Amino acid sequence: MPEADIAIEVEGxxxxxxxxxxxxxxxxxxxxxxxxxxxGPNGSGKTTSIRMLCGLLTPDxxxxxxxxxxxxxxxxxxxxxxxxxxQRFGWYEDLSVRENLDFVARMYEVRDRAAKVDRTIxxxxxxxxxxxxxxxxxxxxxxxxxxxxxxxxxxxxxxxDEPTAGVDPRARREFWDQIKRLAAGGVTVLVSTHxxxxxxRCTRLGYIAYGExxxxxxxxxxxxxxxxxxxxxxxxxxxxxLKDLR
Amino acid sequence: MNFWSWGRFFAVVRKxxxxxxxxxxxxxxxxxxxxxxxxxxxxAINNDPKHLPTAVxxxxxxxxxxxxxxxxxxxxxxxxxxxGESLAQADRRVERGEVQFLVHVPAGFTRALVRGEHPALxxxxxxxxxxxxxxxxxxxxxxxxxxxxxxxxxxxxxxxxAPTSFETRVHRRYNPEGISAYNIVPGLMxxxxxxxxxxxxxxxxxxxxxxxTMENLLATPARPLxxxxxxxxxxxxxxxxxxxxxxxxxxxxxxxPMVGSLLLLLLLTQAFILxxxxxxxxxxxxxxxxxxxxxxxxxxxxxxxxxxxxMFPFRGMPTWAQxxxxxxxxxxxxxxxxxxxxxGNGLAxxxxxxxxxxxxxxxxxGLGLSRxxxxxx
Ligand SMILES: Nc1ncnc2c1ncn2[C@@H]1O[C@H](COP(=O)(O)OP(=O)(O)O)[C@@H](O)[C@H]1O
Ligand SMILES: [Mg+2]
Numbered sequence: 001m002p003e004a005d006i007a008i009e010v011e012g013x014x015x016x017x018x019x020x021x022x023x024x025x026x027x028x029x030x031x032x033x034x035x036x037x038x039x040g041p042n043g044s045g046k047t048t049s050i051r052m053l054c055g056l057l058t059p060d061x062x063x064x065x066x067x068x069x070x071x072x073x074x075x076x077x078x079x080x081x082x083x084x085x086x087q088r089f090g091w092y093e094d095l096s097v098r099e100n101l102d103f104v105a106r107m108y109e110v111r112d113r114a115a116k117v118d119r120t121i122x123x124x125x126x127x128x129x130x131x132x133x134x135x136x137x138x139x140x141x142x143x144x145x146x147x148x149x150x151x152x153x154x155x156x157x158x159x160x161d162e163p164t165a166g167v168d169p170r171a172r173r174e175f176w177d178q179i180k181r182l183a184a185g186g187v188t189v190l191v192s193t194h195x196x197x198x199x200x201r202c203t204r205l206g207y208i209a210y211g212e213x214x215x216x217x218x219x220x221x222x223x224x225x226x227x228x229x230x231x232x233x234x235x236x237x238x239x240x241x242l243k244d245l246r
Numbered sequence: 247m248n249f250w251s252w253g254r255f256f257a258v259v260r261k262x263x264x265x266x267x268x269x270x271x272x273x274x275x276x277x278x279x280x281x282x283x284x285x286x287x288x289x290a291i292n293n294d295p296k297h298l299p300t301a302v303x304x305x306x307x308x309x310x311x312x313x314x315x316x317x318x319x320x321x322x323x324x325x326x327x328x329x330g331e332s333l334a335q336a337d338r339r340v341e342r343g344e345v346q347f348l349v350h351v352p353a354g355f356t357r358a359l360v361r362g363e364h365p366a367l368x369x370x371x372x373x374x375x376x377x378x379x380x381x382x383x384x385x386x387x388x389x390x391x392x393x394x395x396x397x398x399x400x401x402x403x404x405x406x407x408a409p410t411s412f413e414t415r416v417h418r419r420y421n422p423e424g425i426s427a428y429n430i431v432p433g434l435m436x437x438x439x440x441x442x443x444x445x446x447x448x449x450x451x452x453x454x455x456x457x458x459t460m461e462n463l464l465a466t467p468a469r470p471l472x473x474x475x476x477x478x479x480x481x482x483x484x485x486x487x488x489x490x491x492x493x494x495x496x497x498x499x500x501x502x503p504m505v506g507s508l509l510l511l512l513l514l515t516q517a518f519i520l521x522x523x524x525x526x527x528x529x530x531x532x533x534x535x536x537x538x539x540x541x542x543x544x545x546x547x548x549x550x551x552x553x554x555x556x557m558f559p560f561r562g563m564p565t566w567a568q569x570x571x572x573x574x575x576x577x578x579x580x581x582x583x584x585x586x587x588x589x590g591n592g593l594a595x596x597x598x599x600x601x602x603x604x605x606x607x608x609x610x611x612g613l614g615l616s617r618x619x620x621x622x623x
Contacts, residue, residue: 054465056461056464056465057623058623076467079465079466079467080467082465084462084465086458086461086462086465088458088461089458090457090458090459090460090461090462091459091462092261092265092459093457094264094265094268094269095261095264095265099261099264103257103260103261104466106253106254106256106257106260107254107257107463107466107467107468108466108467109251109253109254149462
C-alpha cells in the first residue's frame, strides 16, 4: 500500500490523566477516502484519542502520522489540514453564524474569504440562519455550523467527535448524507458515535473500551468473526472477550 | 518563517470587539466602575505616619540651630536622611520624592533671633500626598519652641516664650492647599485601570475555556501570541478611554492641576496598562472558570489598593508592607502620576519608578506566555 493512500497511521498511542490511563496503546490505520467509525461507551477514550490525532493532546507514548505528517513534530501542519468537530459545541454564541464562519476563515487565512464563506453557508443550507446569533439556535443548526466551521479550510481529514449526539433523526440523516458526499469527494472521515445505524454507514469500524482498541474491521468482517447478526452484538462479544482476558 | 500572522491577529481583535459590543454588562462596568470609585474615594482617609524622610540644610551652624535639628529629629515625625550645605541639592531630593520635607535653618538665624528680628525657620513640604505630612507639619511649630526654651535661658528667656520671637514658615509644595482630591483622583486612575484591565483580560480568556471555544481556537493554526495579543488590544483601547474620562473629571470636576507633560503621562500609562494585562493573562492561564478568575483578580487588587500608597500613605506602613508595595505596579504608577501631574516631573525624574514597572511586565508577561498552552494537556 503506497504511503500516500494512508490518512492515519498510529502505533501504541497512550495517554493518562493524573495517573489514570485514558487511552492504552491505540493503534489505528485509516485509508484515504474511508469513513472510519469509532465505537465505544462513554469514558472509553474516544475523545482523548481524537484529540491526540489532531495534536490537541500530546501522547505520553507511541508514535504515528496523520496525512503523512508526524504526530509529535508536525502538529501545526496537521492542524492546517485536519477539520476537527468537538463533542461539546464550542463556537461563539454571541456571534452570528456568518460572523463565526468568517472568524474561522480568517484564522485559517482562507483565500477569497467572503466567497468561501458564502459557498459553505449555501452548501450546508445555513442561508436563512446566517445572521442569527448562535446562542438562539437549536442543536441541529449548531451542529451544521460546527460542521461548516471545520470544513472552512477544505480539510483532507475530518475528525468528528459524536457529531450527532442530541440531534433529531432528520438532521442526523442530512448530516450523514453530507458526510457521504464529502467522502465521495476524497475526504477521509473518522467519526465517533453511539448509534449503530450510523456504524452501518461506515466503511470500517473500531471498537474501543477502557482505552483499548478491541476489534477493527469492516462491518461484514466483524459480523462474521464473532458469528453474530447485528453490530450491537459484536460489542457484547467483544466485551465478553475482554472479561475473559481479565 | 511565518511566526506571526497579522491576519489571525486582527481576526481575534475583530471577534473580541464584536463580542464586547454585544456585552452590555461589561460596557456598563467600564463606565460604572470609574464613576463609582470616583464617588467612593472622593473622601480621603487620614492617617498619622511617622519617620518621614527629611533633608536638613543648616546654614546657621550654631549650637542653637543644632539643637533645633535634634528636636525635629526627636519628635518621631521626621527622620533626617540627608544633611548638607547645598539648598539646591536638598531641593532635588524633594523633587525626586526621596524626602518629604526640607528643613532649612537660614544663615544668621540665631543672631537674628537674639536681636529680636523675628527670623523664619523654613520648611518645604511635599504636599502632593497631603495626608502623609499634615500631622507632622502641625507638630513642628510647638516642637521648635520647646526646643528653644532649653537654649534660651537667662536674659534671653523672654524670647523663648514670646510668640513673635521667630516664625516657622511652612511652604507646601505641589499642592499648596493640601487638597486630598489632588492625591486621590490621580491615584484613582491607577486603581481603576488595575481593577478593570486585570479583570477584563482574565475573564476574556477564561470565558473561552469555560464555554468550550478554547478547544476550537487551539485546533486552528493560531499561535498563542496572536491569540493573546489579539485579545488584549481592545482592552488597551478601553483602558485609554478610561484614562481620558478620569483625567477629564480630574481637571474639570476636581480642578487637579496638571503641571507636567500629559504626553509623557499617557506614554507611561501604556506601560502600566500592559503590566495589568500581563497579570490578567497570567491569571487566565491558572483559573479554570470565570468565577475563579474574578477571585484571583480581587486577590491581586486588594493588596494593590491597600499597600500601594493609595489608601494609606506609603511611608506610614510597616516595612514588610512597604516591601510588598514595592513589588506592585500600582505603587510605582502612583508615584509616576503624582510626579508628572503635580510636580511636573520629566522622564529622568520618574525613571526610578518606571524601571520596576518594565521589569514587572517582562517577568509576568513571560510567565503568562509560557503558561499559555497550545494544547489541552
Ligand atoms: N482533560 C482530562 N483530564 C482528566 N481526565 C480526563 C480528561 N479527559 C478525559 N479524561 C478521562 O479519560 C477517560 C476517557 O475519556 P474520553 O476520552 O472523554 O472518553 P469518551 O470520549 O470515549 O467518552 C475518562 O475516564 C475521562 O474521565
Ligand atoms: Mg467523548
